[in-house]
Amino acid sequence: MTDSSQPTSVVRVSGVDKQFTVGHGVTTALDGIDLEIGRGEFVSLIGPSGCGKSTLLRLIGDLTAPTAGSVEVNGKTAHAARRGREYGMVFQAPVLFEWRSVSDNVKLPLELLGMDRSERDARAREMLALVELSDFASHHPYQLSGGMQQRVAIARALALQPSILLMDEPFGALDEMTRERMNTEVLRIWQQTGTTIVFVTHSIPEAVFLSTRVAVMSARPGRITHIVDVALPQPRNEETREDPRYFRHVTEVREALRSGGALGAEPALVSEERMAAEGGIG
Amino acid sequence: MPRSPERGWLRPILTFAIFAAFLFVVWEGLKFVGGDPWRTETWIWEPPLEIWFASDLLLPHVWDIVGALAAPVQRGSDESLAQFLAGAAFYTWREAAIGFLLGATIGIGLAALFVHSKLMERALVPYVIASQTIPIIALAPMIVFAFGPNVLSVVIIATYLTFFPVTIAMISGLRSPDPRALELMRSYAASRWSVFWKVRMPASLPYLFTALKISATASIVGAIVGEGPGGIPNGLGRAIINFNSQYISGPEKLWATIVACAILGIAFFTLIRIAELAALRGRGLRTEAA
């Protein structure tokens, strides 16, 4: 599973534990996580509610800190990587600023970086073209559908041309058909930019369709139980979804989930909202 | 980073106390530097400067104000100023409370009407808003003339100031439920009455309480403003008018009355806040500062 001499390793999670104090007790969200992600990979984290997949993503993004172990991104600590603005993040909700136009929303990280105006304009145009929303540059978020807002969020996340893109169930709020369309979009963007992507989802078909590898997690405590290598050819498209190998991988992931105790797990002892408020559990 | 939601109740009180002490120091400090001479039995202090608002007339010593509270309200009376003000405050509060309840009821009623009839809303909301541009102090004598110099006029004035924030807040509040919840009720063929009580009213409670906190102080102001023209002898309004005319001879009394008004306002506000915490318990909403 890990090869510590891997030269193109972009994310290295070693021996990470994460515990939360909830009320009077301590909950272990993640226990002994080891994961290496290579350059240009597309890795999905999948697992049942409470398995810690969102927490793991946020650890990689330095939005929270591990209780034990270390997270390295691009050879530095996750904290340094965040300060260096080396990754882009897409949340489940688009989190666009309603007072900014689409184009200005994409420019937000560029302003924070101190890029000058003409560069910002050019980069924003480039990103909107990438997500195919150039016609909507001066619209405001309220004028856009949910799927389009997420595309703007993706354009914004890519605006700094980060080497890593972290995506936390970005299409969870969308309907199935829009979601499949967005999957194809993400793959196209991935291929055009070569960004490494870490993707959290609870949809098995989505995980298999998008990824080069799928990390299957179990709940309470959160652990990575299996890694499934998805050996489907690139570029993938709608036909891939009907390929028998695709179905085999889906089954493989499903069985991995089941054997990790995902289906038929015990009910939550603490409400999910409370845990999410404490810092996020997938 | 997870952080405990309550910062403890002790710390805010300490901070407030320290700030109050700081204000006290500033108040007396200004008088020390630029007010009237300080006289005690053995010792006189002449402030070096002259700050125009720091004279004993315009800015009485804090201890003089406190002292006036303990002293008799009038020469020869055996009631202290503090007792007098407490009684007056309670009297005013009762008028205000009636106006508050009436105003809140009217506000909710109007909002309910507007939510169910867009026509009525378009016809009347501009006047609801315009009603607040008329200074009540100008209308008060007219109201007293129409309804007589009695508690009824005072209650009407208090109601007038109370209903507006409640109306405006409830219009938003009654419209706030998730459209899907409303659709669910429609799928049960629920009557508009049930929808109102089971969905809209519960959803509007946070908005209602925000408005009620504003209305609490507004009702007190209305009651006090109305007592003057209304000729009510027992309330804070009359106290203000009397102590204002006696200002030259005893400025501390007016200041003490102002303090009493402020305390009354805070007390009523706190009462509503407690009711709010009880009513909204368990919703997991962030109840904000005020």
Place this chain on the structure above:
Amino acid sequence: MTAAAPSVGIPLPPRPGRLLRMGRTVRYYVPAIAVFIGVIVLWELAVRGFGMQAFILPAPSAIGAALVENWGAGRWPLFEAARVTLFEAVGGLLIGTTVGLIVAFGIARWATARDAVLPFAIAANAIPIIAIAPIFNAWFGITNPLSKMMIAALLVFFPIMINVTRGLTQVEPSALELMRSYAASDWEVLRKLRLPNALPYFLTALKVATTLSLIGAIVGEYFGGASNVIGRVVVQSASALRFDVTWAAILLGAITGIAFYLAIVALERVLIPWHSTVRGEHPG
């Protein structure tokens, strides 16, 4: 933060032409106008027909006549009075807003400031203006417009402070996380997130503040002021039993207040066209 979206994201059709939009706005206000006309007519009829006490409540026609007669000349030039009162109100609005903003920023930034200042702000808000007016008149000078400005400022301070504080602090947690993922400094979060978020709250408070500032100025004038201001006109005409002029003055005060309020509504349209109140989902 992002409002509910339409389900299909096709480019919106071009906005209906200006004439059509104006027609729609006019039609929107027809019921209110109808109510206004109806009430005026009924009132006029009641005074004439039933000989109602024209003493306290004159007919609309009498009020209108008083307004016209006394507009520029006469014992109580109303236009001049309204102008001075408005001047006091605007001054008070500026002072109160400035102080309110400063305190709001302080409270939003430091929880200690909040604990210290908020109880005093609530207390100050509870003090009825008729207790403060005499003191401010004494402090700043009865005929000095500044005394009326300070009274207005006191009324304006609280809604501005409360609303701006709310706008600065009630920011969506996911937006704060987004800014953290960009390693944005506190200053950048303030400039790019908190301030734009607070703007709609500020404008809402400003709408309330305009009417309050005018009321503060007029109430202050009640207790004494330069002779030609709305408050003094009300007091003097009432004691001269010229209630038609009294009502004309009150009416003028109300109209000024409404105009002041509408000015802020127009400002909202310009500054926050994307906000739900401007898009027409709620009244005012």
